[in-house]
Amino acid sequence: MWLHAEREGSGPPLVLVHGFTQTRRCWGPLADDLARDHTVVRVDAPGHGMSADVIAGLRGGGRMIADQGGEATYLGYSMGGRYLVHLALANPELVRGLVLLGATAGIDDPDERAARVRADEATAARIRELGLLEFLQTWVAQPMFAGIPPEHQHLLERMENTVDGLESSLLQSGTGAQDPSWHKLHRLDMPVLVVAGERDDKFSALGRRMRESIGDNATFATVPGAGHAAHLEQPDAFLAVLRPWLAHHGL
16 A cells, blocks of 8 residues: 655655644645755655555554655654654665654653553544544644644645544554654664754653764754744744755755
8 A cells, every 4th residue: 555645846855744634735835945956755644635545553654655755865743753763763774864843752651651542542532523624623723833824724735634544543653652762763873853843842852852862963953933833833944954954964
């Protein structure tokens, strides 16, 4: 089974993997800017967009993403970052460079992880209870997404998703389903950029821990004036972090 992906631009390949409830079309001006000098591959993750019928966990989904991207630099936001952590650990030979925005390597504590599984299950049930549109409206209305300007919320693009697809994605690839891999991160030897929004305290702390766990080949940076969805809230500021790093590593 194949994931849907779209390609644009020319140059070094750069694969973009979106967050939960988003699609390949939810990258805002970021994808257009990067396509000026990269071959940008925008993937619909399992359970999303035109890959709505694909059911896969983080390991299998990471492999499917690699099947579309091949040897490339990979950029993942939130859920997309979880897929890419698994991909980079399983197939490091395919990952020239790795960019993780608002991502985590999992929940260490078994009790906390079990509680997150229950929370993810409750959210999955709420998707079915509310229906797609109302759920998406409540999802983007959360405080963690308050900084996204209306034109970058991409509600119309998110409506390409399905109730079944989002439900399966959350149960298969939510944070509760992620096997913690902090103890494995030192194996990553490709250039890694870990990014968080300046106002996203939770993922700034996780990002610093990821950088320390990976080692000297990793860089941690914050996006000024941004929360969790830093690339949508402050796209220019995010690019000001990303582009020099890509250039420095010849990616």
